[in-house]
Every structure is written in C-alpha cells, then in structure tokens.
Amino acid sequence: VSGNLKATAIAHPNIALVKYWGKRDEELVLPHQSSLSITLAPLQVTTTVQFGAKGEEVELNGRPAQGRERERVLETIRRVRGLAKLPGGVRVASTGNFPPSAGLASSAAAFAALSVAARAAAGLAFDVRASSILARLGSGSAARSIQGGTCLWRRGRRRDGTDSFAEQVFDAEHWPDLRLLAVVLEAGEKETGSREGMKRSVETSPFYSAWAADAEAEVPRAIERIRDRDLAALGQIAERNAWRMHAVAMSSDPALCYFAPATLGLVSALAKARNTGLAAWFTLDAGPNPFILTDLRHQGDAGRLAREHGAREVTTCKPGGDARLSEEHLF
Numbered sequence: 001v002s003g004n005l006k007a008t009a010i011a012h013p014n015i016a017l018v019k020y021w022g023k024r025d026e027e028l029v030l031p032h033q034s035s036l037s038i039t040l041a042p043l044q045v046t047t048t049v050q051f052g053a054k055g056e057e058v059e060l061n062g063r064p065a066q067g068r069e070r071e072r073v074l075e076t077i078r079r080v081r082g083l084a085k086l087p088g089g090v091r092v093a094s095t096g097n098f099p100p101s102a103g104l105a106s107s108a109a110a111f112a113a114l115s116v117a118a119r120a121a122a123g124l125a126f127d128v129r130a131s132s133i134l135a136r137l138g139s140g141s142a143a144r145s146i147q148g149g150t151c152l153w154r155r156g157r158r159r160d161g162t163d164s165f166a167e168q169v170f171d172a173e174h175w176p177d178l179r180l181l182a183v184v185l186e187a188g189e190k191e192t193g194s195r196e197g198m199k200r201s202v203e204t205s206p207f208y209s210a211w212a213a214d215a216e217a218e219v220p221r222a223i224e225r226i227r228d229r230d231l232a233a234l235g236q237i238a239e240r241n242a243w244r245m246h247a248v249a250m251s252s253d254p255a256l257c258y259f260a261p262a263t264l265g266l267v268s269a270l271a272k273a274r275n276t277g278l279a280a281w282f283t284l285d286a287g288p289n290p291f292i293l294t295d296l297r298h299q300g301d302a303g304r305l306a307r308e309h310g311a312r313e314v315t316t317c318k319p320g321g322d323a324r325l326s327e328e329h330l331f
C-alpha cells in the first residue's frame with residue numbers, strides 16, 4: 001500500500017435514523033447535535049488516491065470533477081498532504097455502484113473512501129477517529145461511514161472539533177435480518193442541497209433549538225432499540241425523527257419542502273399497511289426518496305408496496321461493514 005504513495009479504499013454510504021441537520025461551525029463541519037446511522041451494503045464507493053503525480057487530477061464516475069466538487073476533494077487531499085508533508089501533485093479517481101443523484105447519500109461514502117484511501121496512500125496508519133474527522137471535514141455524514149453496522153457521531157464540545165467524530169456502536173453482524181430499502185420515487189438533483197438547507201434551518205427556523213435538543217435525546221433511545229433488535233420501537237423513533245427534521249426544514253424561511261407528492265403517498269400507504277401487519281417504517285433525508293426500515297421477513301411486501309406507490313427502483317440494503325483498503329486500484 002505505501003511506498004508507491006497509492007492506495008484504494010471502499011466505503012459504504014449510511015442512512016441516519018437520528019439525523020444530522022444543522023452546523024454550529026460551518027468551516028469545521030461541527031453539528032449542533034449527535035446523530036445515529038446504519039451503514040448500507042451493498043452500496044459502495046471505491047476511490048484510488050496517488051500522491052506524487054503530475055498536477056492535480058480528480059475523476060468522479062469517469063468524468064473530470066469540476067468546480068466546487070473538485071475543490072472539496074482537493075481540500076481533503078491537502079489536509080492529508082499537510083499531515084504527511086508530501087510534495088507534488090495527486091491523482092484521484094472514484095466510482096460508485098449506484099447513481100450519485102438518487103439521494104442515496106453518495107457524498108458520505110465518497111468522502112469516507114477518499115479519507116481512508118488518502119491517509120493510506122500517504123503512509124499514515126489506519127485510525128478510526130482521524131479518518132472520521134477527516135471525512136467529516138469533507139461532508140458531515142461521511143464521518144459515519146468509516147465503520148460498519150451502527151455508528152454514532154457524537155457532536156462533541158471542543159471548538160477545534162477534535163471530539164466530533166463517529167464510532168461504531170454495534171457491528172454489521174449484530175442485526176443481520178435488518179433491511180433498509182432505498183426507494184427511488186424521483187431521480188434528479190434536488191433543488192436545495194443539504195448544506196444550504198440545514199444552514200437556512202439553523203438561521204431561520206423558530207423550532208431549531210427544539211429540534212437539536214430532541215434529536216440529542218433520541219440518540220440513546222435509538223441505541224437501546226437497536227441493542228434489543230426491536231424493529232417496531234426503532235421504526236417509531238426513526239419516523240418521528242424524520243418528521244421532526246422535515247418540520248424544521250418546512251418551518252425555515254423560505255420554507256424547504258423535500259417531500260414530493262409521491263413521497264407523501266408512499267408514507268401514508270405505509271402507515272395504513274402497518275395496521276394490517278406490515279412491519280415497515282420510513283425515514284427521509286433531504287430529498288423525495290425515502291428509505292423503508294424493515295426486516296428479512298417483510299422486505300418483499302414492503303418492496304411491493306413501494307412499487308405500487310410509484311417506486312421506479314427499490315434497492316434492498318442491509319448493515320454493511322467497515323471502510324476497507326483494496327488492492328484493486330482504479331488506475
């Protein structure tokens with residue numbers, strides 16, 4: 001891995017059950033509240049980094065990265081270069097096995113894979129905390145994709161962010177029957193990205209501080225439900241946390257509504273289906289495409305319900321493993 005200053009890493013995205021929505025420090029990507037997520041297999045991003053190249057070359061899904069996207073990748077690279085005191089240029093290539101615009105948290109997997117690959121290419125030892133902090137600086141939710149299973153991103157207290165990183169609470173084998181269905185109702189980029197949306201909520205929602213306090217208090221309760229593998233109780237927490245995050249978004253000025261009509265249709269149908277025995281709950285990030293939280297026994301029925309209510313695509317995910325190094329370099 002070291003020696004030729006090149007390394008490749010693979011990381012899964014994650015879905016938050018208690019969500020991150022709002023920064024107390026935008027520069028350092030420090031959240032107002034802790035969040036809790038499940039790492040998602042088989043979705044993954046593979047990234048190869050090589051230091052000592054000529055110039056700075058960044059290729060994402062087969063195309064040269066442009067503008068802000070390219071800049072964010074190079075910021076992560078420069079942090080590692082500074083730590084390892086490496087001269088010269090860099091070459092980065094990254095590819096995912098799912099479309100980046102489908103709302104499947106691709107930035108989380110991308111910055112986690114980039115952080116692990118860049119540190120390894122620079123000859124730095126693998127370190128969960130350092131990797132999680134580096135990933136966080138690229139994109140907050142990426143802090144939670146360094147490890148597999150259930151990950152807790154503690155908000156931390158320090159101004160320099162050295163105590164704001166994610167760690168595994170339960171590994172991927174803790175709950176092998178858990179299923180998370182990624183439901184694509186609408187493809188395409190959302191109008192207002194998470195970064196801008198959460199900033200607007202912090203600055204303008206009259207409910208913001210209530211949101212942050214409530215989410216913080218939900219984290220230990222959600223951890224207990226996962227410990228007990230209590231799907232119904234966990235589903236209830238996940239749904240109410242998603243509703244509350246969206247209530248804060250909707251109460252921002254101008255209002256942010258990430259629901260599409262089809263989102264509301266599916267969410268209502270899911271609530272009805274639960275009355276007739278379907279063990280399935282939803283969660284929703286900053287876009288119209290929900291995830292359905294269910295288990296092995298109910299994944300078929302939950303997937304059918306999603307398709308009956310407008311899903312173009314349903315990808316069945318389960319808890320995934322840690323970000324890891326690979327010998328199969330992209331170049």
Ligand code: 2P0
Nearest residue numbers: 016019020139140141194195285286
């Ligand atoms: C989450 N989201 O906890 C929440 C729920 C979206 C809704 O983290 O600005 O790409 O790069 O830190 O991590 C998506 O926002 O934002 C996100 P930045 P990020 O997964």
